[in-house]
Amino acid sequence: MSAARRRKSRLADKPLPSVEFWWRAVDIRDEWSAHALSCEPADRETTQTTITSLYALAGAPPPQFVWVDSPSAAADQVPPSDPLRHNGSWPLESRIATRVSALRERLDRRIGRYRPVEVPNPSRAVAGDQPAKSILDPCVRGALRRSIRESVADMIRAADSRPSGLRWLGQHDVDWIAHYDMHQRVLETRFADEDLAELELWATLARSCGWWWPREDRCFVAERPLVLRTDPETRLHCADGPAVIYPDGWKVHAWHGTLVPAWVTGTPTADMITAERNVEVRRCAIEKIGWPAFIDQAGSTLLGQAPDPGNPGCELRLYALPATRTRLLLATNGSLERDGTRRQYGLHVPDRFDNPVDAAGWTYGLTGAQYAQLRRRT
Amino acid sequence: MYLAELLDRTGLDVLDHLEREVTVPVIDGLQAQGDLIVIPLDMVPTINPWWGTERYVPRGGVELVRGEAGNNPHTLVADPWTCKYTTNAQDPLVLGIAAFANTAPVYLIHPEHGGTGVAPGTWLVRRQQERRQGAHLGRRLRGNTVLVAD
Structure with a gap:
């Protein structure tokens, strides 16, 4: 057995010993999610000290700090990045990018190869024979990537589409940071001390500030929302x-x-x-x-209505939608909402249908005559 | 069987506003639960599911639609050795997600829709589709069609 193999966590490579490990991973995910959603003012002193350390690792002197009040304000102020220079030294932000990517590569090597396996619940997580690292990856990193990176940070970026060059996300960089944190705290994966120290700098920024744009002599940092x-x-x-x-x-x-x-x-x-x-x-x-108000106001023409088969007392209604090639089938849920009402929902169907039951049948790949035989809807 | 008893036996749960002390009816025919429909296989004779990979529904049930991305799971539960299923429905419309053959009533449970029973028979389970609207979220099926997310 090689030295590298021995260093790997034995926990991470075996199936989860108990649901307790799943819940500990969930706690760590929620902890980082809370940092990502934090609306506290930035901890400016900690932020500046930490970014200065990252500059030092990239071989640069401490920058002058420029605090901005939003990512949009940064787009006004951050100068365009220098084109990549192959004959001289690389721009500071490229050197930081290289460094963090090398750090993640070293951490990944300690974790070893695996394929993430998504399981729906903790009892399923301990039932299979998949290694723990496969099970917990989607639970922590996957979940934070979908929520914080793709749903929160990507939306904020899309709201001001002006390019502002290479930047990191501070509080919104939690997906990969939480991943290694979970490995260390739940799966007891052993990382090199110097790598952990460098990871801690990124973790500190995730707990301290908004997005940041490191440049040669100045670093722009955004406040949290x-x-x-x-x-x-x-x-x-x-x-x-x-x-x-x-x-x-x-x-x-x-x-x-x-x-x-x-x-x-x-x-x-x-x-x-x-x-x-x-x-x-x-x-x-x-x-x-709401669909009913829209249909009402939009002057959609009601093409037909029919009792909803299997859903007593409810109707299917088919509307022509102005200026579209689809029609709208308005149906009612078969079960009650928490407030005792039944939710209405609109489904788009092809414009060849004039009969709501035919249209409802199509949504399940059936003819209207078949769908009319529906006995019950829940 | 009461919904409460069904939940007790399966260890599953539904939202607490759904009435638990009602009998869960067992239906012998076409029925829908949200975005899922259970079709008697002889209603769709052109579909021949591949049973080569069939399995018995395990004690904890089997999730026909997984609870992912905010959707709730539809779980099929059965008494031991009474229901074989395959996820290879061979549906040309790609809506079929499973077929099952049961010798005793089986139940479909969903956190928001509650429970419903299916009489002994051979069944195809399909999901629901709708016309795609531009950059509609949702898994694209064929052409302009997407799966309805319930």
Whole structure:
């Protein structure tokens, strides 16, 4: 057995010993998720000390710090990155990028190869024979990548599309940091001391500040937002106002993880919705006011209605949607919501249908005559 | 069987506002649970599921649609050795996610929709599709069609 093999965690390579390990990984994920969603003012002193250490590792003297109040404000101020120079030294930000990528490569080598395996719940996690590192990767890194990186940070970036060059995300860089933290604290993976010290610098920034743009002599650092709202699945969302507000007043509006213009979270009207070119934005705005109100206001023509087979007392209604090649089948859930109501939902169906039962059948690949035989809907 | 008893036996759970002291009906025919439909196999004679990989539904049930990305799982539960299933439905529409053959009633459980029983028979389970709207979120099936996420 080689030395490298011995250093690997035995826990990580065996199936999870108990559900306790799963819950400890979940705790670590939630801990980092809370840092990512933090709206506390940045810890400027800690941030500057830590970034100065990263400059030193890249062989650069301490920079002058420029604090900005939002990523958008940074786009106004950060100078464009120098083109990559192959004959001289590399720009500072490229040297930092190289360093962090080498760090992650060394940490990954200690973890060893594996294939992430997504399991739906902790009892399933201990039932299989997959190694613990395969099971816990999607639970921690995968979940934080989907929520914080893809749903929160990517939306904030998309809200101001001006390029601002290479930057790191501070509080929103938690997915990979949490991954190694979980390995160390739950799976007892042994990393080299100097690598852990370098990882701790990135972890400190994730606990301390917003996005940052290191440049040769100056480092631009953004404050954390004042408000950051998400839905229960940690997708950026606020139904009646901005989902993100930065200290300079820069705002981001989002509907369940979809970036939308401000009017969507105000009081959208059917006219505003039909005038919107982006269909995703249209969908969000319709969800905001509800299908019945939209149909009512949009002057959609009711093409047909029929009792919903298997769903006593409920109707299927088929509407023509102006200016689209689809029709809208409005149906009612077979089971009650928590508030005792039944949710209505709209399904888009091809425009060849005039009969709502035919359209409902199509959604399950059946004919209308077959769908009419539905005995029960729950 | 009562929903409460069913949940007790399976260790599954549903949202607490759903009535637990009601009998879960066992249906012998076409029925839907949210975005899932259970079709008598002889209603769709062109579909021949591949049974070569069939398995018995284990004690804890089998998730027909996994609870991922905010969706809730639909779980099929059966008494031991009463229900064989295959996930190779061979459905040309790609909507079929499983077929099963049961010799005693089996149950479909969903956290938001509660429970429903399926009488002995041979069944195809399909998901629901809709027309794609631009950059619609959701898994693209064929052409302009996406799966409905329930």
